[in-house]
Amino acid sequence: MDAGDLAVFAAVARAGGINRAAQALNTVQSNVTQRVRLLERELGVPLFHRHSRGVTLTSAGTQLLPYAQRIGQLLAEARRAATNGAEPSGRLAIGSLETTAARRLPPLLTRYATAYPRVDIVLQTGTSAELVEDVLERRLEGAFVAGPVGNPELIEETILEEELVVVTAPRVRTLDGCLAPRPGMAEIKILVLRAGCSYRQRFEQILAMRGVAGVRRLEFGTVDGIIGCAAAGIGITLLPRAVIEPALRDGRVAAHALPPAEARVATVFIRRRDAFVSTALARFLDGAREGAAGADGAAAESLSRRA
Numbered sequence: 001m002d003a004g005d006l007a008v009f010a011a012v013a014r015a016g017g018i019n020r021a022a023q024a025l026n027t028v029q030s031n032v033t034q035r036v037r038l039l040e041r042e043l044g045v046p047l048f049h050r051h052s053r054g055v056t057l058t059s060a061g062t063q064l065l066p067y068a069q070r071i072g073q074l075l076a077e078a079r080r081a082a083t084n085g086a087e088p089s090g091r092l093a094i095g096s097l098e099t100t101a102a103r104r105l106p107p108l109l110t111r112y113a114t115a116y117p118r119v120d121i122v123l124q125t126g127t128s129a130e131l132v133e134d135v136l137e138r139r140l141e142g143a144f145v146a147g148p149v150g151n152p153e154l155i156e157e158t159i160l161e162e163e164l165v166v167v168t169a170p171r172v173r174t175l176d177g178c179l180a181p182r183p184g185m186a187e188i189k190i191l192v193l194r195a196g197c198s199y200r201q202r203f204e205q206i207l208a209m210r211g212v213a214g215v216r217r218l219e220f221g222t223v224d225g226i227i228g229c230a231a232a233g234i235g236i237t238l239l240p241r242a243v244i245e246p247a248l249r250d251g252r253v254a255a256h257a258l259p260p261a262e263a264r265v266a267t268v269f270i271r272r273r274d275a276f277v278s279t280a281l282a283r284f285l286d287g288a289r290e291g292a293a294g295a296d297g298a299a300a301e302s303l304s305r306r307a
Contacts, residue, residue, distance in 0.1 A: 012032060016056070074138070095125070095135065096143060098222065099240055104291070135154065146268075154273060155271055157268060158267070160266075165263070166255070167253050175256040189216045191235040191236065200217075202262075206238070
């Protein structure tokens, strides 16, 4: 099988049509059609069902697609390895939790972009579960997720530790008060990101351990939306203290401390154990470690003041 034919096949599967794939590949439709037919002829099976709306994968095509994608990713990694130099350059695809991206990454990205202008940084946010999958499938070179992950195919390095707090409207004075439904309310409303979010899982575990059975989940697409609704008293949530500090200083929300065993969560950087580490990624990790050292010092000072 030709790697170029597999790349065209994957592009057609991704686009859902020959014409759309040709546009994405910046080539003509006849070339895409020919490459797909050559691959089908070599394998002896049809890879697509053709219909008026485009194409859909056959069962054989569905089985082939992950291999075609993996080969494309390995070729891209091989290209990075062959062209890797002492000066970071090229594309660097990194994933991050939204909370980390919003609060921790802007200073790091600013310093990195200034120091290494030849690197094109692609930042993708998602839940821990989504980001772990993307790193395993080589769609990302690495990602910041909530740890521990415990996958033998991954190397995980603790970058920093966060303190998780229960976030409520300012009028809620105690932790017990925010975990008790108000009169006339049968359930506690929790404000969460979509399934796969590690903070959501941790919050549900904390509530279950306290015997809270009636929970209604309100899902949001952004952390800012969650903080705004917590401030308005629509529900309660669990977030790193650093993320809600601006709202806390402004008096828009209240933060309720948890016991250390429940409050501490590590943010780890994960990457595939067998993947090539480019100079661009190595320098990015150096910057993340330096930034985390400063953040840990500030966090320790803040905790000592509260004590």
